[in-house]
Every structure is written in C-alpha cells, then in structure tokens.
Amino acid sequence: MDHQAVLALYDRDMREGARPDGPGDRVERVGAVVRQVSDAGGWNGVLWSDLNEATADRAIAGQVEFFAAHGQEFEWKVYGHDLPSDLGDRLTAAGFRPEPQETLMIGEVARLSLDAELPDGVRVVPATDRAGIELVVDVHEKAFGTDxxxxxxxxxxxxxxxxxSMVALVALAGDEPVSAARVELVPGARFAGLWGGGTVDQWRGRGVYRALVAHRARVAAAHGCRYLQVDALPTSRPILERLGFHALTTTTPYLSPE
Incomplete structure (x- = not known):
C-alpha cells in the first residue's frame, strides 16, 4: 500500500468531502474548515481543516463562537499530519480537552485476512430493530464504561x-450479548468505516473482535468498498495489523471548552 497516496485519498473523500452522518445532520465548509452540525442527539465537530500558523487561531475562535451560539458542544478531530503542526497545542490553549489518541488504520479489502472464526457457541446476528440496537448499546456500555x-x-x-448506510452486528453467546460493532457505508465511497467494536471483559482475547472485523470486511466488500478505515485503540491495533491493516497516522479528538 502506498501510505501517502491512500492517506491523501482518505482526506479528500472522507474528511474534506465528508457527507452527513444522518438525516438530521449537515456538513458545511466555512473557509478552510469542514464541520458537521447535528441535531440534539448527533455528533458535532470539525472533520477537516487546511490551516497554517497565521490562520489557525482565528479559525479555532470562529468555530468556538459558532457552536456556542447554537448551544452545542463539539469535537475537533486532529490528525497527526494536520497543519499547523502545533494545532493540538493551539486547541488546548483555547480551552479544548484532548481525548486519548487513536491510530487511523486502513486496510485494502482484497488483501485482508478474513478467515477468522467465532469461538464455539458464539453467533453473529444483525441488529435490524430496536431490540437489536439495545443489545448493541448494552455491549457498548459494558465494554467502554460509558453512557x-x-x-x-x-x-x-x-x-x-x-x-x-449501516450494518450493526451483535455477537451472542447463547442469548448473552458479548460483543458488538458496526460498519458504516457511504454510497459510492471507496472507504467503509468500522466503528464501535467492543467486547465485554470476560470474552476478550477469544477472537470475537477479530471475527467481527472479518465479518464487516465481507459486508464492505459486498458493497463494492475498496478500503476499510478504523480509528483504533491500542488494544485493537495488533489485531488489525495481523488482519492486514496499515497504520497511516494518528487521530485525537479535542473536546470544546465547557
């Protein structure tokens, strides 16, 4: 994989050219910033920027003012190759709070190892109704300790x-939800995103997460996607590397001033 070429493609297609997450969202380009603005329950944030040392502070202040006027908290996603190189420091100086850093990992679907199998007694089912979504949320809260x-x-x-636009999956051991994840699909896009992969404590290390990655990769391939993208935590990175993903850069969410 040509890391620089794929990263440039990702920036162009999925950040600068981002499309709204849902029907209550809109993506706007304001000068050198691309942001998503959502309804009360959606994600608000800066997806992409093309800044330099002379323009960064003014752009940061402009986004803070915009979202504050709308009464919304937001997130500025900073990638390791974003400019200026001290963008994160500038956000911190403006009152933003950095979350833990993740690794942007991308795999070419045709080159991934997709032979992962589920442990005995575990099956994967799609979450296609409210009951299924509740199982996904239940796993999320137990795996990550968040609301x-x-x-x-x-x-x-x-x-x-x-x-x-989404295929959500739950891994069940009997009737117990033990892992969950989703793949997000953008019509016509070359990238599909893997999100929300989490496994409850007692089932970690048994190959469930790996099997869910492989399952979602097959879904993406069936939809004609060439690449898979993951914002990977340190615990996920080794698994993804063994499957054939490449670490291209880092990504750090900066949360807006309170």
Missing amino acids: GSRLRHQLLTRLAHQPD
Whole structure:
C-alpha cells in the first residue's frame, strides 16, 4: 500500500468531502474548515481543516463562537499530519480537552485476512430493530464504561431513515450479548468505516473482535468498498495489523471548552 497516496485519498473523500452522518445532520465548509452540525442527539465537530500558523487561531475562535451560539458542544478531530503542526497545542490553549489518541488504520479489502472464526457457541446476528440496537448499546456500555444514550439515538435514527448506510452486528453467546460493532457505508465511497467494536471483559482475547472485523470486511466488500478505515485503540491495533491493516497516522479528538 502506498501510505501517502491512500492517506491523501482518505482526506479528500472522507474528511474534506465528508457527507452527513444522518438525516438530521449537515456538513458545511466555512473557509478552510469542514464541520458537521447535528441535531440534539448527533455528533458535532470539525472533520477537516487546511490551516497554517497565521490562520489557525482565528479559525479555532470562529468555530468556538459558532457552536456556542447554537448551544452545542463539539469535537475537533486532529490528525497527526494536520497543519499547523502545533494545532493540538493551539486547541488546548483555547480551552479544548484532548481525548486519548487513536491510530487511523486502513486496510485494502482484497488483501485482508478474513478467515477468522467465532469461538464455539458464539453467533453473529444483525441488529435490524430496536431490540437489536439495545443489545448493541448494552455491549457498548459494558465494554467502554460509558453512557450509550447518544449512540442509541444515532443508531435508531439511522435504522429508521438510512438503513442502507449501516450494518450493526451483535455477537451472542447463547442469548448473552458479548460483543458488538458496526460498519458504516457511504454510497459510492471507496472507504467503509468500522466503528464501535467492543467486547465485554470476560470474552476478550477469544477472537470475537477479530471475527467481527472479518465479518464487516465481507459486508464492505459486498458493497463494492475498496478500503476499510478504523480509528483504533491500542488494544485493537495488533489485531488489525495481523488482519492486514496499515497504520497511516494518528487521530485525537479535542473536546470544546465547557
């Protein structure tokens, strides 16, 4: 894989050329910034910017002012290759709070190792109704220790209005949800995104996460996607590398001032 070429393609297609997450969202380009503005339960944030040392502080202040006027918190996603090189420091100086850094990993679907199998007694089912989404949220809350209210709203909205844009999956051991994940699909895009992959503590290390990655990769391939993208935590990166993903850069969410 030509890392620089694929990263440039990702920036152009999925960040600068981003499309709204859901029906209540809109993507706007304001000068050198691309942002998503959502309804009360959606994600608000800066997806892409083309800044330099002379323009960065003014752009940051402009986004803070915009979202504050709308009464919305937001996130500025900073990638390791974004300019200026001290963009993260500038955001921190403006009152933003950095979240843990993740690794942007991309795999070419045709070159991935997709032979992962589920442990005995575990099966994967699609989450196609409210009951299925509740299972996904239940796994999310147990795996990550966070409230799943926003995730529930986002997934139910997509299921109701854009069902073809997402495939959510739950791994069940008997009737117990032990892992969950989703693949997000943009019509005509070369990239599909893998999101929300989480496994409850007692089932980690048994290959469930790996099998869900392989399952979602096959879904993306069936939809004609060439690449898969993951914002990977340190625990996921080794698994993804063994499957054939490449680490291209880092990504750090900066949360807006309170």
